[in-house]
Amino acid sequence: MSAHTKIRNSRERARVRRKNVIRSRIRGTTERPRISVFRSVKHIYAQAIDDTTNRVLASASDMEKGLRDEVAGKSKKERARDVGKAVGAKLLGKDVKQVVFDRNGFIYHGRVREVAEGAREAGLEF
Numbered sequence: 001m002s003a004h005t006k007i008r009n010s011r012e013r014a015r016v017r018r019k020n021v022i023r024s025r026i027r028g029t030t031e032r033p034r035i036s037v038f039r040s041v042k043h044i045y046a047q048a049i050d051d052t053t054n055r056v057l058a059s060a061s062d063m064e065k066g067l068r069d070e071v072a073g074k075s076k077k078e079r080a081r082d083v084g085k086a087v088g089a090k091l092l093g094k095d096v097k098q099v100v101f102d103r104n105g106f107i108y109h110g111r112v113r114e115v116a117e118g119a120r121e122a123g124l125e126f
Helices: 010-025 065-071 076-093 111-122
Strands: 034-039 044-050 055-061 100-102
Touching (some): 034 111, 044 111, 065 076
Antiparallel strands (some): 044 055
């Protein structure tokens, strides 16, 4: 988030602060992109980013057409694991096997962890 964006609650403000510290240490490259995870109350999103060229190599969400029908009726954790598998499969299709995981300021627990586990199941190495 930019400095001009108003952040209303202290929990989100703390997450953004953690996110900025993490982002100062983590960089994605073409050979080893960064998988960034965002979770909202209802949905989960993951994208693989090459920071050297500022491009998104692959992305997945529980709202995209291919996954929406597959995850219907599942719990949020199961949806998150499927999103991880989907982004992992897309990266393997582009011959990317190693990635850096960016939890985006969220605690590595629950749905964020499930995205990482799903990507590992797909064959990615962290």
